[in-house]
Amino acid sequence: xxxGEERRAHIADAVxxxxxxxxxxxxxxxxxxxxxxxxxxxVRHYFDSQHALMRFAMRTTIDRTTARxxxxxxxxxxxxxxxxxxxxxxxxxxxxxxxxxxxxxxxEVTVLVEFLMAARADPGLDDLAREAxxxxxxxxxxxxxxxxxxxxxxxxxxxxxxPRLAALIDGIxxxxxxQPELTSADECLAVLRAHLAELVRPVGxxxx
Amino acid sequence: xxxGEERRAHIADAVxxxxxxxxxxxxxxxxxxxxxxxxxxxVRHYFDSQHALMRFAMRTTIDRTTARxxxxxxxxxxxxxxxxxxxxxxxxxxxxxxxxxxxxxxxEVTVLVEFLMAARADPGLDDLAREAxxxxxxxxxxxxxxxxxxxxxxxxxxxxxxPRLAALIDGIxxxxxxQPELTSADECLAVLRAHLAELVRPVGxxxx
DNA sequence: CCGTTTCTATCACGTCTGTGATATAAAAGT
DNA sequence: ACTTTTATATCACAGACGTGATAGAAACGG
Numbered sequence: 001x002x003x004g005e006e007r008r009a010h011i012a013d014a015v016x017x018x019x020x021x022x023x024x025x026x027x028x029x030x031x032x033x034x035x036x037x038x039x040x041x042x043v044r045h046y047f048d049s050q051h052a053l054m055r056f057a058m059r060t061t062i063d064r065t066t067a068r069x070x071x072x073x074x075x076x077x078x079x080x081x082x083x084x085x086x087x088x089x090x091x092x093x094x095x096x097x098x099x100x101x102x103x104x105x106x107x108e109v110t111v112l113v114e115f116l117m118a119a120r121a122d123p124g125l126d127d128l129a130r131e132a133x134x135x136x137x138x139x140x141x142x143x144x145x146x147x148x149x150x151x152x153x154x155x156x157x158x159x160x161x162x163p164r165l166a167a168l169i170d171g172i173x174x175x176x177x178x179q180p181e182l183t184s185a186d187e188c189l190a191v192l193r194a195h196l197a198e199l200v201r202p203v204g205x206x207x208x
Numbered sequence: 209x210x211x212g213e214e215r216r217a218h219i220a221d222a223v224x225x226x227x228x229x230x231x232x233x234x235x236x237x238x239x240x241x242x243x244x245x246x247x248x249x250x251v252r253h254y255f256d257s258q259h260a261l262m263r264f265a266m267r268t269t270i271d272r273t274t275a276r277x278x279x280x281x282x283x284x285x286x287x288x289x290x291x292x293x294x295x296x297x298x299x300x301x302x303x304x305x306x307x308x309x310x311x312x313x314x315x316e317v318t319v320l321v322e323f324l325m326a327a328r329a330d331p332g333l334d335d336l337a338r339e340a341x342x343x344x345x346x347x348x349x350x351x352x353x354x355x356x357x358x359x360x361x362x363x364x365x366x367x368x369x370x371p372r373l374a375a376l377i378d379g380i381x382x383x384x385x386x387q388p389e390l391t392s393a394d395e396c397l398a399v400l401r402a403h404l405a406e407l408v409r410p411v412g413x414x415x416x
Numbered sequence: 417c418c419g420t421t422t423c424t425a426t427c428a429c430g431t432c433t434g435t436g437a438t439a440t441a442a443a444a445g446t
Numbered sequence: 447a448c449t450t451t452t453a454t455a456t457c458a459c460a461g462a463c464g465t466g467a468t469a470g471a472a473a474c475g476g
Contacts, residue, residue, distance in 0.1 A: 023329045121230040164399045171379020191372045
């Protein structure tokens with residue numbers, strides 16, 4: 001028997017490669033079949049419709065990114081025991097999972113942006129889009145809450161700082177997706193680190 | 209005689225409406241003809257090809273936004289004579305031209321994002337995409353330079369702060385485009401203002 | 417008034433799309 | 447071994463697409 005789940009993942013991978021390379025509009029059943037090395041009939045056997053395939057691919061993208069974040073989160077210990085510099089480094093590395101810094105993350109982020117834009121006009125993807133967009137700000141809020149609870153920095157207004165951090169992360173990612181050769185990985189990390197440094201470090205502390 | 213430039217602008221408007229509403233993939237010659245109330249033949253008379261139409265529409269979007277920024281810039285006086293709070297307000301209002309806060313700006317920003325994503329796979333739009341992406345960071349750099357020259361705040365590293373501000377602006381815009389009902393205009397402005405306040409105000413000054 | 421350019425309108429062609437229907441092949445269950 | 451499910455593979459159809467070609471109509475220049 002063929003492993004259906006594996007096949008579905010394999011097909012989804014083909015979707016992601018195509019979408020990352022040429023955009024979502026290039027993702028047709030025929031193109032996916034060719035990219036995955038399968039026959040159109042086979043692809044259609046595992047996905048009832050084009051829409052089901054798209055939804056699955058978007059779901060896969062979100063889940064992989066989320067899983068990766070959770071994985072990193074578990075590997076990371078408590079930040080409150082670290083020095084501010086170390087805490088910033090840890091947070092930067094953690095959140096870099098959301099930036100297109102290498103081929104894997106570049107594909108994931110790029111495809112997610114493609115899907116998010118497509119979801120604007122596709123009600124069938126709306127819930128996933130909300131989940132993804134909401135995800136960043138929720139994550140930002142948790143980080144701020146944790147920092148506030150550590151009592152190590154003068155808490156700013158989390159109602160502003162959370163969407164601010166979320167916007168910064170998504171903005172870095174978005175711009176890096178659009179102009180990879182213009183936005184180096186180092187610059188992305190430097191910007192993120194600078195922002196986090198102001199969150200972790202007490203406001204009045206200008207010392208480096 | 210028919211005003212050709214006006215006609216072209218009229219057709220471009222139809223493109224922008226369609227792209228903002230349903231995405232770029234919904235922008236076909238037939239759809240544009242219907243939306244603009246013209247015949248397909250007429251549309252084709254003013255644009256040799258689909259690609260020429262797309263390029264013109266993207267060019268129009270960039271130019272309109274740029275013109276709006278220049279217009280605001282000229283109406284705004286020198287910031288160095290204002291109080292920090294007033295300067296922040298002025299800057300916020302100025303940069304809000306890049307955020308989808310009302311219907312006009314929402315359409316412009318949304319369409320621009322659509323075009324930027326399309327340009328990833330369309331070499332024919334690459335130069336315009338570079339121009340637009342570069343534009344934000346260039347603008348950010350100018351603002352930082354002006355602030356630094358005013359000598360009123362402790363200058364941070366502009367090599368980090370410029371892309372940081374650019375990422376924040378684009379991030380706010382991007383997220384607001386994706387989830388209009390989730391991101392209120394007030395929140396966008398509050399986030400932008402909070403960021404600018406830290407740039408205009410001396411670092412060591414925690415006073416409100 | 418007439419020739420010329422500009423504009424509007426329509427047809428046809430080839431290509432690509434998703435999908436319904438169907439056929440063959442392979443594996444599983446009994 | 448036989449039936450039933452699962453999987454792979456094609457064909458055909460209707461619709462949409464960009465575009466080349468063409469033909470009237472309208473406005474202009476002389």
